[in-house]
Amino acid sequence: METILTLNNLTKKYGPLTAVKNLSFTIHKGNVYGILGPNGSGKSTTLGMVLNVVNKTSGEYHWFDGKDSTHEALKQVGAIIEHPNFYPYMTARQNLALVCKIKGINSHKIEEKLEIVGLLDRKDSKFRTFSLGMKQRLAIASALLNDPEILILDEPTNGLDPQGIHQIREIIRRIASEGTTILLASHLLDEVEKVCTHVVIIRKGEKLYSGRVDEMNASHGFFELRASNLQKLESILVSHPSIGKVTNSEGLVTAILEEPMDAETMNSFLFENGIVLSYLNKRKESLEEQFLQLTNQTSH
Structure with missing residues (x-):
């Protein structure tokens, strides 16, 4: 070129x-x-x-x-x-x-x-x-x-x-x-x-x-989840190879995907590990959100 x-x-x-x-x-x-x-x-x-x-x-x-x-x-x-x-x-x-x-x-x-x-x-x-x-x-x-x-x-x-x-x-x-x-x-x-x-x-x-x-918008998205035992939910999510960062904000757990995964797969994985979810939502970050995250961060 x-x-x-x-x-x-x-x-x-x-x-x-x-x-x-x-x-x-x-x-x-x-x-x-x-x-x-x-x-x-x-x-x-x-x-x-x-x-x-x-x-x-x-x-x-x-x-x-x-x-x-x-x-x-x-x-x-x-x-x-x-x-x-x-x-x-x-x-x-x-x-x-x-x-x-x-x-x-x-x-x-x-x-x-x-x-x-x-x-x-x-x-x-x-x-x-x-x-x-x-x-x-x-x-x-x-x-x-x-x-x-x-x-x-x-x-x-x-x-x-x-x-x-x-x-x-x-x-x-x-x-x-x-x-x-x-x-x-x-x-x-x-x-x-x-x-x-x-x-x-x-x-x-x-x-x-x-x-x-x-x-630029090639992220795989993230899951928002709720369950009665949040600590157990977090530790199981962290153990999954396709999941990156896991955060908990006021009872809503966010799990960032590093590879593609659908909601059904996520639900059955957690169910097999003894977690019954009360809430599950898959979202894809918009370009706007990514851009704001990039440009607003205060430190690298």
């Missing part, structure tokens, strides 16, 4: 504060990656470092095969990491033409990019007449003008209304379906679930999880 970006132990310190700590991950061509974490977790700092606008403290990163300088490599990258700077009195097309001039790229693709973001019919409207969502879509069009290998977006739906959010997500899916790799930072689990194939979860600058989005 073709590599687009590699980070090795990337670290950024601001005095005593470590914003990003030993962050390592790799981005391969043709996928949509999300850097997911609460606000202040180091997402924007990470993007800033790889885009050469924030100086790294230590560690390494390289674009593509690492043979070109960062400056050269960034010519193949499209990025929106701050509020777009367009001239309010100029039209959408004039603003993009100026971007082409500044970047030294041909302006023949302006209409094609406006069409991708659904703004072709507004190409001659002045930027100041645009809604926030339209401004964001114009910024995406401008980042696509150089036909980048990868598009980088920092919180692309921040501040938008539900319709604006939906439109941006549809555009991201469309761009990805045409083969452009995408890296976006978001604090919204829902966003990453809907548009990304891969995710890197960070909290306080440290990586907690990296992998496919659909594997």
Whole structure:
């Protein structure tokens, strides 16, 4: 698989504060990656470092095969990491033409990019007449003008209304379906679930999880149980090879599964061991619960 970006132990310190700590991950061509974490977790700092606008403290990163300088490599990258700077009195097309001039790229693709973001019919409207969502879509069009290998977006739906959010997500899916790799930072689990194939979860600058989005929810679930003899119930559960952690909270015992098991099997196993259950419920942890557990933990 073709590599687009590699980070090795990337670290950024601001005095005593470590914003990003030993962050390592790799981005391969043709996928949509999300850097997911609460606000202040180091997402924007990470993007800033790889885009050469924030100086790294230590560690390494390289674009593509690492043979070109960062400056050269960034010519193949499209990025929106701050509020777009367009001239309010100029039209959408004039603003993009100026971007082409500044970047030294041909302006023949302006209409094609406006069409991708659904703004072709507004190409001659002045930027100041645009809604926030339209401004964001114009910024995406401008980042696509150089036909980048990868598009980088920092919180692309921040501040938008539900319709604006939906439109941006549809555009991201469309761009990805045409083969452009995408890296976006978001604090919204829902966003990453809907548009990304891969995710890197960070909290306080440290990586907690990296992998496919659909594997993030690969837990086997857990049982909630009640019985009259709780101590005996707990000791029998702990002895079962498929069960991991067992906890008791106010008479409700929770047994985390490390392998698949259905409720019937669990019930007969306990019955054979002299336990008659008064309550049995199998649950699967939602992605939301897992994410909150990951990002709220106070210590590792």
